[in-house]
Amino acid sequence: MVVIIGAGGHAKVVLDILRASGQEIAGFYDDHPEAKLEDLPLLGKIKEISYSEHQHIIAIGNNNVRETIATQLSQLSCKIGCAIHPSTVIGSQVKIGDGTVVMANSVINHSAEIGDHCIINTAASVDHDCKISHFVHLSPGVHLAGNVFVGSNAHIGIGSSVIQSIKVGEGAVVGAGAVVIHDIPDHTVAVGCPAKVIKSNK
Numbered sequence: 001m002v003v004i005i006g007a008g009g010h011a012k013v014v015l016d017i018l019r020a021s022g023q024e025i026a027g028f029y030d031d032h033p034e035a036k037l038e039d040l041p042l043l044g045k046i047k048e049i050s051y052s053e054h055q056h057i058i059a060i061g062n063n064n065v066r067e068t069i070a071t072q073l074s075q076l077s078c079k080i081g082c083a084i085h086p087s088t089v090i091g092s093q094v095k096i097g098d099g100t101v102v103m104a105n106s107v108i109n110h111s112a113e114i115g116d117h118c119i120i121n122t123a124a125s126v127d128h129d130c131k132i133s134h135f136v137h138l139s140p141g142v143h144l145a146g147n148v149f150v151g152s153n154a155h156i157g158i159g160s161s162v163i164q165s166i167k168v169g170e171g172a173v174v175g176a177g178a179v180v181i182h183d184i185p186d187h188t189v190a191v192g193c194p195a196k197v198i199k200s201n202k
């Protein structure tokens with residue numbers, strides 16, 4: 001059985017993926033006492049999570065919040081699950097880390113490596129030999145060409161494209177609809193076509 005952490009819009013989509021892949025859900029944790037996730041039982045606040053035999057999936061879109069909760073789960077030795085939509089196309093020698101969520105119609109090509117607790121959102125594509133670090137979010141419709149590196153906690157905005165062999169830095173944010181043709185430094189926000197840094201993200 002799987003426990004979902006979070007009850008927002010992202011958690012709803014994760015719930016659908018778990019169901020589509022035949023996993024049973026024990027309930028969810030959320031900090032809001034009135035939180036609802038369909039008819040699933042609210043198991044408590046996130047600080048109240050304790051070890052159980054269940055797999056855990058952190059279904060919260062904010063990369064840094066996911067990282068904090070992942071540390072908490074690791075200290076409790078909780079088991080971590082994955083949610084991979086059955087429509088995902090996964091190539092040979094692909095690695096997908098613990099806690100990562102892959103949404104419908106995504107494509108992950110040969111030799112790509114995805115870290116822990118990432119979000120590969122709806123219809124994103126990750127091409128051959130890409131390396132995606134932990135706690136990254138690729139928004140819906142993001143396309144990464146071959147050999148792209150994405151640093152930990154980076155967020156690539158909806159509909160963006162990144163050409164081959166680019167490095168998107170740790171904690172960087174790429175705006176919606178950007179076209180990335182130069183490396184993006186760590187902890188910066190870049191937007192536009194071609195994407196240019198507009199500010200720091202510290």
Ligand SMILES: CC(=O)SCCNC(=O)CCNC(=O)[C@H](O)C(C)(C)COP(=O)(O)OP(=O)(O)OC[C@H]1O[C@@H](n2cnc3c(N)ncnc32)[C@H](O)[C@@H]1OP(=O)(O)O
Binds near residue numbers: 156
């Ligand atoms: C299923 C889901 O919902 S998954 C979630 C998907 N969501 C996304 O992908 C969101 C991506 N976020 C964005 O694109 C945001 O606009 C960000 C992060 C790039 C910037 O947000 P903020 O830090 O709030 O910056 P702000 O809105 O103040 O914009 C700063 C400047 O950049 C411009 N700008 C912001 N976003 C973009 C963009 N995507 N493309 C081009 N220009 C942009 C603004 O027009 C503004 O320009 P100005 O200073 O000349 O007026």
